[in-house]
Amino acid sequence: MGQGPLSGLKVLEFAGIGPGPFCGMLLSDLGADVVRIDRKGSGRSSPADVTARGRRSVALDLKQPAAVETCLKLMETADAVFEGFRPGVMERLGLGPDAALARNRRLVYGRMTGWGQTGPYAKAAGHDMNYIAITGALDAIGTQDKPIPPLNLVGDFGGGALYLAFGLLAGVIHARETGQGQVIDCAMSDGAASLMAMFYGFKAMGMWREGRRSNLLDGGAHFYDTYQCADGKWVSIGSIEPQFYLLLLEKTGITDPHFQAQMSRDDWPALREKLAAVIATKTRDEWCQIMDATDVCFAPVLSMDEAPDHVHNKARETFVEVAGVIQPAPAPRFSATPGVIQGPPPKIGADNASALGDWGFDPEAIAALEAVGAL
Numbered sequence: 385m386g387q388g389p390l391s392g393l394k395v396l397e398f399a400g401i402g403p404g405p406f407c408g409m410l411l412s413d414l415g416a417d418v419v420r421i422d423r424k425g426s427g428r429s430s431p432a433d434v435t436a437r438g439r440r441s442v443a444l445d446l447k448q449p450a451a452v453e454t455c456l457k458l459m460e461t462a463d464a465v466f467e468g469f470r471p472g473v474m475e476r477l478g479l480g481p482d483a484a485l486a487r488n489r490r491l492v493y494g495r496m497t498g499w500g501q502t503g504p505y506a507k508a509a510g511h512d513m514n515y516i517a518i519t520g521a522l523d524a525i526g527t528q529d530k531p532i533p534p535l536n537l538v539g540d541f542g543g544g545a546l547y548l549a550f551g552l553l554a555g556v557i558h559a560r561e562t563g564q565g566q567v568i569d570c571a572m573s574d575g576a577a578s579l580m581a582m583f584y585g586f587k588a589m590g591m592w593r594e595g596r597r598s599n600l601l602d603g604g605a606h607f608y609d610t611y612q613c614a615d616g617k618w619v620s621i622g623s624i625e626p627q628f629y630l631l632l633l634e635k636t637g638i639t640d641p642h643f644q645a646q647m648s649r650d651d652w653p654a655l656r657e658k659l660a661a662v663i664a665t666k667t668r669d670e671w672c673q674i675m676d677a678t679d680v681c682f683a684p685v686l687s688m689d690e691a692p693d694h695v696h697n698k699a700r701e702t703f704v705e706v707a708g709v710i711q712p713a714p715a716p717r718f719s720a721t722p723g724v725i726q727g728p729p730p731k732i733g734a735d736n737a738s739a740l741g742d743w744g745f746d747p748e749a750i751a752a753l754e755a756v757g758a759l
Contacts, residue, residue: 386438388415388714388723393463393556394743396421396455397439398479400468402512402536403544403572404496405435407466410549412438413714414723419739421446421455422732424759429731431707438726442740443733443759450758452478458743460487463559464552466494466568471501481567491565492555496548498539500571512539515572521580528597543575598649600624606656607632607646610685617668618685619675621659632680636662733759 385391393416397408412418418439426443444451456479459465465484467474474480474495481493498515499505513533516522526532551568559565586592591600598604607623623632629646633639640658645651663671668684675682686694692703692710704713707728714723736759740750753759 386415404468436729440735512536
């Protein structure tokens with residue numbers, strides 16, 4: 385049994401890339417027993433494959449009928465299953481929702497795709513940037529010159545993996561109440577659009593202008609932006625509220641009356657230039673000494689090399705080391721049932737016998753799978 389609030393939850397994961405593994409990591413970190421179905425003969429396995437941590441790997445040849453039957457049998461006792469293939473792939477394998485729910489009517493079947501199971505783009509290839517492009521999110525992020533992909537945080541992980549985990553758990557709650565499973569159609573484009581809810585509200589209220597870096601939260605405001613210091617390093621300033629803005633002026637020593645026009649959009653470009661000139665007079669460390677942990681709403685912009693050693697991250701143990709790899713610790717935190725990294729990324733097929741045994745296969749059945757080359 386895993387440690388965490390999801391201890392006892394049985395999840396079957398079909399190995400994929402991007403948001404699928406991240407969803408599996410989230411569930412495993414909170415204690416779910418996640419068994420990952422890997423392709424037999426696959427070579428992927430590394431301690432640095434952080435999003436693969438904490439589950440067990442069963443390697444199957446899904447071209448073999450015995451392997452397909454094995455997956456269906458695993459689904460019979462699973463609470464949830466999820467996959468990240470293009471629409472129709474699982475059906476062609478004989479592992480689609482109809483076949484799965486016929487075996488287990490309480491099963492929650494998650495489908496993770498970029499465009500969703502339906503619609504004119506459904507069967508087209510794509511990546512995170514494409515999925516968020518049609519939601520308005522990508523157009524709103526970047527410089528005045530061009531949209532800039534925000535890593536793959538908004539589509540793959542925010543709009544994809546987090547919504548899939550949320551959907552699977554909501555489905556499991558419903559299944560436990562009603563005995564009825566269902567299919568979760570989780571599209572990254574849908575999730576990214578959902579993440580934009582507040583900004584569509586701003587637009588409807590006339591509070592959001594077209595054009596990047598012309599709004600409160602897109603770097604348009606001089607008091608909500610990043611600034612380069614004397615040593616070439618950067619700081620972030622988010623002094624939106626009037627009292628925080630006044631403290632910013634105090635800490636920076638700014639007395640220029642022009643800065644009293646805080647909410648005048650037409651003044652923002654000129655005020656940004658003035659504030660940039662002030663910030664450029666000191667190093668990042670010097671600004672940290674002045675503004676760290678104050679109500680300025682300030683933080684240094686850290687690299688991935690620096691972040692694990694930051695005093696706040698160290699105090700909260702936000703990063704941990706597993707198998708020699710520095711990585712984020714489980715989140716969120718639970719007072720009574722804390723999550724934990726259940727183990728390093730598994731070697732492909734390392735848990736064939738133990739995982740199948742724990743999920744109801746006897747030694748003879750496992751030996752038979754090995755004998756026909758399915759396992």
